[in-house]
Amino acid sequence: DADVTQTPRNRITKTGKRIMLECSQTKGHDRMYWYRQDPGLGLRLIYYSFDVKDINKGEISDGYSVSRQAQAKFSLSLESAIPNQTALYFCATSQGSAGNTIYFGEGSWLTVV
Amino acid sequence: DQQVKQNSPSLSVQEGRISILNCDYTNSMFDYFLWYKKYPAEGPTFLISISSIKDKNEDGRFTVFLNKSAKHLSLHIVPSQPGDSAVYFCAASETNDYKLSFGAGTTVTVRA
Numbered sequence: 001d002a003d004v005t006q007t008p009r010n011r012i013t014k015t016g017k018r019i020m021l022e023c024s025q026t027k028g029h030d031r032m033y034w035y036r037q038d039p040g041l042g043l044r045l046i047y048y049s050f051d052v053k054d055i056n057k058g059e060i061s062d063g064y065s066v067s068r069q070a071q072a073k074f075s076l077s078l079e080s081a082i083p084n085q086t087a088l089y090f091c092a093t094s095q096g097s098a099g100n101t102i103y104f105g106e107g108s109w110l111t112v113v
Numbered sequence: 114d115q116q117v118k119q120n121s122p123s124l125s126v127q128e129g130r131i132s133i134l135n136c137d138y139t140n141s142m143f144d145y146f147l148w149y150k151k152y153p154a155e156g157p158t159f160l161i162s163i164s165s166i167k168d169k170n171e172d173g174r175f176t177v178f179l180n181k182s183a184k185h186l187s188l189h190i191v192p193s194q195p196g197d198s199a200v201y202f203c204a205a206s207e208t209n210d211y212k213l214s215f216g217a218g219t220t221v222t223v224r225a
Contacts, residue, residue: 004156031211040122042115042202043157043215050211058212090156100145100206102213104156 003027004105006091012111013081021076021108023091032074033092033102034058034066043090049074050096081112116140117205119216127224132190134219136203139184143205147213148177148188151200160201161188193223 004025013019023032034046035058045058047066055066063085065077078085088109094102118137126132134148144165149157163170163177163186170177176189190197203216 033212035215040217042117042119042217043204043213045212045214048212092156094211096211100208100211100213101147101159101162102211103159104149106154106156 004091004093004103006105006108008108009106010109012113014113015082016080019078019081019110021089021110023074023105025072025093027093027103029093029095030071031094031096032068034074034076035090035092036060037088037090046076083112086110086112116214117203117216119203119219121219123220125222125224126193128195129192132193132197132221134188134201134221136186136216137184138205142207144208145206146179146186147204149202149204151202157202195223195225197221198223
């Protein structure tokens with residue numbers, strides 16, 4: 001089983017709909033991240049959380065919100081999806097005491113039509 | 114503006130030969146650098162890293178070289194194998210800031 005699990009793995013939604021991507025981890029890491037991958041742009045950070053009570057915006061947070069429900073759970077919401085939010089989304093984790101290496105989930109493909 | 118740049122979107126190499134992937138960065142505060150490998154339908158996986166106190170780090174067939182004055186790093190894969198065909202991302206961070214900045218990726222194809 002994957003250490004970092006994302007659900008759903010694939011979703012097609014309509015413009016204006018609210019969509020939530022969920023992430024859970026069994027690695028026991030304190031830090032969690034949401035990244036987005038677009039062709040030619042690589043991976044860009046949306047939000048990150050260093051512990052349950054800590055939420056921080058990344059470089060492209062507009063149009064997104066997050067919730068850290070527990071140390072092991074970090075969800076990403078699109079309140080009103082738009083077509084340019086069509087992308088591959090990755091959840092990731094790291095352990096603050098163990099350096100800068102982060103570990104990714106398998107990704108969630110989101111298509112907004 | 115992207116702080117980490119991989120200017121070659123793709124690289125094709127024959128099996129057994131060397132693959133050289135390049136990465137440039139603009140933020141002089143970056144002091145920790147990583148390479149990730151990504152197969153289709155999978156998340157990126159950590160490959161190798163280097164701290165700015167070193168100029169070379171080797172792990173099996175993979176070697177990363179860092180040139181701080183040029184703000185440039187490279188990943189060498191020797192010898193290249195078909196299983197190395199993947200997208201490779203360069204990433205960088207500051208030691209006390211645990212967010213990673215990624216390049217756009219280089220797609221490597223190893224030809225038999």
